[in-house]
Each structure stands twice: as structure tokens, then as C-alpha cells.
Amino acid sequence: MADSLTLDAQKREGSGTRAAERLRKQGRIPAVVYGHKEATVSLSVGRDDLLSALRHGARVVDLKTDGSAQTALIREVQWDHLGKEVLHVDFARVSKDERIHVSVRIELRGIAPGVTAGGVLDQPLHTVEVECLAVSIPESIRVNVGELQMDGSIHVRELHLPEGVVALTDPDAVVVHVAPKQVEPEAAPAAPAAGGAEPEVIGRKAGEEEGEEEK
Numbered sequence: 001m002a003d004s005l006t007l008d009a010q011k012r013e014g015s016g017t018r019a020a021e022r023l024r025k026q027g028r029i030p031a032v033v034y035g036h037k038e039a040t041v042s043l044s045v046g047r048d049d050l051l052s053a054l055r056h057g058a059r060v061v062d063l064k065t066d067g068s069a070q071t072a073l074i075r076e077v078q079w080d081h082l083g084k085e086v087l088h089v090d091f092a093r094v095s096k097d098e099r100i101h102v103s104v105r106i107e108l109r110g111i112a113p114g115v116t117a118g119g120v121l122d123q124p125l126h127t128v129e130v131e132c133l134a135v136s137i138p139e140s141i142r143v144n145v146g147e148l149q150m151d152g153s154i155h156v157r158e159l160h161l162p163e164g165v166v167a168l169t170d171p172d173a174v175v176v177h178v179a180p181k182q183v184e185p186e187a188a189p190a191a192p193a194a195g196g197a198e199p200e201v202i203g204r205k206a207g208e209e210e211g212e213e214e215k
Contacts, residue, residue: 043065
């Protein structure tokens with residue numbers, strides 16, 4: 001399960017692109033926190049602390065502001081176009097005993113025998129929607145493919161979920177399966193032209209008609 005970490009948050013007054021850029025130059029990330037029928041509040045959090053929380057797979061954090069703390073879910077993280085720098089983060093207030101709906105990534109484990117036999121592993125589903133306690137969000141759902149044979153598949157209903165975690169995604173949805181390799185048919189040889197072309201006679205002069213009398 002993901003850990004709950006504490007982030008020091010500061011209220012921010014300014015808004016707009018320039019204010020956000022100033023914050024990022026100071027090593028802080030613009031953020032907002034909302035939910036639980038309370039007002040949306042603009043905040044900033046330390047970039048290094050936030051990145052550390054993300055690296056450790058934290059989904060729920062305690063935002064400490066002006067001496068008080070509130071539990072919040074990391075709802076959305078906005079990255080730059082290179083995926084290296086965090087530009088903004090949205091937090092949603094939650095209670096630790098509250099059941100919430102979240103998306104959890106699927107992590108494949110093992111080597112499928114069907115692949116060893118020449119098949120191709122296909123994973124149509126990379127995340128699964130679940131309901132669980134806010135403080136019990138799985139970092140990932142591990143799926144063992146070590147017994148997956150050719151033409152075999154694993155569905156959402158067959159996932160082994162942690163205690164208290166309920167899948168909301170269609171139970172019949174295919175998570176992963178092994179399919180035979182598609183072999184492209186060889187191109188058929190080109191058919192000869194109808195009637196066949198008259199073979200060229202080497203040495204015949206252009207315009208010379210067959211059967212022309214010699215002079």
C-alpha cells in the first residue's frame with residue numbers, strides 16, 4: 001500500500017503564468033486543494049518533497065498549512081512536455097476512513113509460456129478502477145502471467161486484489177492475453193497478360209511486317 005507522507009504547504013496569493021514561474025524558480029510547485037464541500041485553496045509545495053513523495057508511490061499526503069494538517073489525495077500532476085518537470089498539482093481532500101474511487105496501474109510479473117512457444121503478449125488494460133480506503137490505495141495491481149498459455153487470457157474478475165479493494169472496471173475486460181503471431185501471406189506471382197505478348201524477334205527492323213517479300 002502507498003504511504004501517507006507530510007508535505008509543508010504554503011498559501012499563495014498570486015495567480016497566472018508569471019506568478020507560477022516565480023514559484024518554480026524558488027523550488028516550489030503551484031497547487032490547489034479542493035473537495036469536501038470546502039473552498040478551493042491555492043497553495044504551493046516544495047518541489048523536492050513532492051518529487052520524493054511521487055517516487056515513493058504516495059497517493060495520499062498530509063498537507064501541513066499554518067500549523068494545521070489536512071489529508072489529501074494527489075488527484076492530478078501536470079508535467080512539462082518532456083515529462084521531467086512538474087508544473088502543477090491538484091489535491092483532493094479526503095478522510096482517512098473514506099472509501100474513494102481511484103485508478104491503479106497494472107504491473108505484469110513473470111514470463112508467459114505462450115510467449116516462449118512463439119506467441120505475442122498483448123496488454124489491452126494498463127490501469128484498473130478500484131474502490132478502497134483513502135489510506136489503503138495499492139501502488140499497483142500485480143498480475144502473474146507465468147501460467148498464461150497460447151490463446152490464454154486474464155480478465156479483471158481474475159485479478160488478486162488486496163483486502164478491502166474492489167474492482168470497478170468491467171469484470172469481463174481482458175487485462176492481458178497471448179495471441180499467435182500473425183504471419184503475412186506471401187505475395188502471389190503476377191499473372192501473365194491476357195493473350196500473351198508477341199515475343200520480340202531480335203534483328204527485326206521496326207515497321208517490318210511479317211511475310212514481307214524481299215526485293
